[in-house]
Amino acid sequence: MTTTPKPGWAQTDLAGTVSRETGVPVEFDTDVNGAVLGEQRWGAARGLDTFVYVTVGTGIGGGGMAAGRLLHGLVHPEMGHMLLPRDPEADPYEGHCPFHGDCLEGLASGPAIEKRWGRPASELPPDHPAWTLEAEYLALAAVNLTLVLSPQRIILGGGVMAQAQLFPEIRRRVKERLSGYVRSAAILHEIDAYVVPPALAGRAGVLGALALAELAPGGRRDFVSQ
Amino acid sequence: MTTTPKPGWAQTDLAGTVSRETGVPVEFDTDVNGAVLGEQRWGAARGLDTFVYVTVGTGIGGGGMAAGRLLHGLVHPEMGHMLLPRDPEADPYEGHCPFHGDCLEGLASGPAIEKRWGRPASELPPDHPAWTLEAEYLALAAVNLTLVLSPQRIILGGGVMAQAQLFPEIRRRVKERLSGYVRSAAILHEIDAYVVPPALAGRAGVLGALALAELAPGGRRDFVSQ
Numbered sequence: 001m002t003t004t005p006k007p008g009w010a011q012t013d014l015a016g017t018v019s020r021e022t023g024v025p026v027e028f029d030t031d032v033n034g035a036v037l038g039e040q041r042w043g044a045a046r047g048l049d050t051f052v053y054v055t056v057g058t059g060i061g062g063g064g065m066a067a068g069r070l071l072h073g074l075v076h077p078e079m080g081h082m083l084l085p086r087d088p089e090a091d092p093y094e095g096h097c098p099f100h101g102d103c104l105e106g107l108a109s110g111p112a113i114e115k116r117w118g119r120p121a122s123e124l125p126p127d128h129p130a131w132t133l134e135a136e137y138l139a140l141a142a143v144n145l146t147l148v149l150s151p152q153r154i155i156l157g158g159g160v161m162a163q164a165q166l167f168p169e170i171r172r173r174v175k176e177r178l179s180g181y182v183r184s185a186a187i188l189h190e191i192d193a194y195v196v197p198p199a200l201a202g203r204a205g206v207l208g209a210l211a212l213a214e215l216a217p218g219g220r221r222d223f224v225s226q
Numbered sequence: 227m228t229t230t231p232k233p234g235w236a237q238t239d240l241a242g243t244v245s246r247e248t249g250v251p252v253e254f255d256t257d258v259n260g261a262v263l264g265e266q267r268w269g270a271a272r273g274l275d276t277f278v279y280v281t282v283g284t285g286i287g288g289g290g291m292a293a294g295r296l297l298h299g300l301v302h303p304e305m306g307h308m309l310l311p312r313d314p315e316a317d318p319y320e321g322h323c324p325f326h327g328d329c330l331e332g333l334a335s336g337p338a339i340e341k342r343w344g345r346p347a348s349e350l351p352p353d354h355p356a357w358t359l360e361a362e363y364l365a366l367a368a369v370n371l372t373l374v375l376s377p378q379r380i381i382l383g384g385g386v387m388a389q390a391q392l393f394p395e396i397r398r399r400v401k402e403r404l405s406g407y408v409r410s411a412a413i414l415h416e417i418d419a420y421v422v423p424p425a426l427a428g429r430a431g432v433l434g435a436l437a438l439a440e441l442a443p444g445g446r447r448d449f450v451s452q
Contacts, residue, residue: 050298050300066292066295066297067292067293067295067298068295069292069295070293071276071292071375071376072293073276073292073293073375073376073377074377074378074408074413075376075408076376077373077376078373078376079374080373082370083310083369083370083403084311085311085328099404099405099406099407100403100407143309144308144374146300147303147306148288148303148305148370148374148375149303150297150300150303150304178326179325179326180325181304181326186300
C-alpha cells in the first residue's frame with residue numbers, strides 16, 4: 001500500500017504480511033478490479049475480453065479489461081472523475097467533487113443527488129426529475145467510455161443503480177448521443193445487452209478476490225468449482 | 227473491409243487478395259493503430275505498454291495500447307468524438323461534427339478552427355486566441371483519456387499539432403484540471419514527458435505497417451534492422 005486517506009494504513013506491506021503469515025501466494029488490487037474479474041469469470045461479462053464496470057454510489061469508480069487484461073497503466077483508471085458537458089440552465093448544481101467540481105462523481109454520485117435535491121437519493125420517488133438528470137450524466141459517461149475504450153459491454157453497479165428505471169433511460173440516451181456513429185449491432189440493435197447491471201451484486205467483492213487469487217503466481221484456476 | 231465511405235471499397239477482401247497475390251502473411255488494421263505500433267516500436271512510446279496516440283488534423287482520431295495490446299474491443303476506439311464540457315460564453319461556436327455537433331472533433335479539428343475563426347488554422351499566428359481555446363479542448367480530452375485509461379503517456383500528432391506552442395499550454399491545463407487527483411510523478415512532476423509529440427512524424431504509417439507485419443501469423447520480429 002502506498003498513500004491512502006485511511007489512517008494508519010499508509011505504507012503498510014499488506015500483501016507481504018498476509019503472504020508471510022499464511023504461506024500462500026497473495027495478489028493485491030483495487031475493489032473495482034476485483035468486481036471486474038468476478039463479473040468476467042462468473043457474472044455479466046462472461047466471454048468478453050474488453051468491458052468496463054462502473055460503480056455509482058457514495059463515489060463513482062470504474063475499472064475494466066482491454067483484450068483480456070485489467071486496465072492498470074500509469075496507476076489505475078479514475079473513470080468516476082471524467083469531465084462531461086453540463087448545461088447550467090438545465091442543471092445549475094455546480095457539483096461537489098473537491099478536486100474537479102462538476103466531474104461525473106461531482107454531478108452524479110449519491111451525495112451529489114442528495115445535495116442537489118435536498119433529500120437522500122433513496123427517498124426520491126422513481127418519477128422524480130432527479131433520475132432524468134442522473135440518466136443523462138451516466139449516458140454521457142457511457143458514451144465517452146464507448147468512444148475511448150470500445151468496450152463490448154458497460155456494467156453499471158453500485159447503490160444508485162438500484163433505481164432500475166435508470167437503465168432504459170441510459171440506454172436510450174447512449175444510442176441517441178452516439179447518433180449511429182459507432183456502427184455495431186451491440187449498440188444499434190442490442191443496447192439492452194450493452195448497458196447492463198452487474199450479475200454478482202453484493203458477492204462481487206468476494207468472488208472477485210477469488211478470481212484474482214487464481215491469477216496470483218502459483219494460483220490455480222481449478223481451486224473454485226465452476 | 228466491411229463498410230466504408232470510400233466508393234468501391236466496401237466488402238472488399240483486401241487482406242485476402244494481397245495475401246494470395248504476394249504469398250506472404252497479411253495483417254490489416256486502422257492507420258491510427260499503425261502509428262500506435264510504430265511509436266511503440268521505434269518512437270515516442272518505446273518501453274511503454276499503456277498509452278494513447280491522438281491525431282488532430284482534418285478529423286481527430288485516436289488509438290492506443292493497454293497492457294501491451296492494441297485497443298480494439300467492440301469495433302475500435304473513436305476518441306475523437308468524445309464529449310467535453312463547453313462554455314458557450316467563452317466559445318459560442320457550436321461545433322461541426324455531423325454526428326455529435328460539439329464533440330472533440332466538432333470543436334478542435336482543423337476544419338472546426340477554420341470555421342470558428344474564418345481563416346485556415348495554418349494562417350492563424352501563434353499568439354491568436356484560437357490556440358488558447360484549442361489547448362483547452364485538447365487538455366480536456368487528455369484529462370479524460372488519463373482518467374479512463376490511465377495511460378503512461380499521451381502522444382498528440384497530426385497537422386494541427388505542428389503548432390508547437392500548444393504543448394506547454396496543454397500540459398499546464400492537464401495538470402491544473404486534474405488538480406493533483408492522479409498522484410503519479412508522471413503528471414505531478416514530469417508532465418513534459420507525459421503529453422508529447424510523436425517521434426516518427428510522417429514515417430509513422432510505413433513504420434507502423436512494418437511493426438504490424440511482425441505481428442502477423444508467421445511474421446518475424448527480426449526482419450527489420452533495429
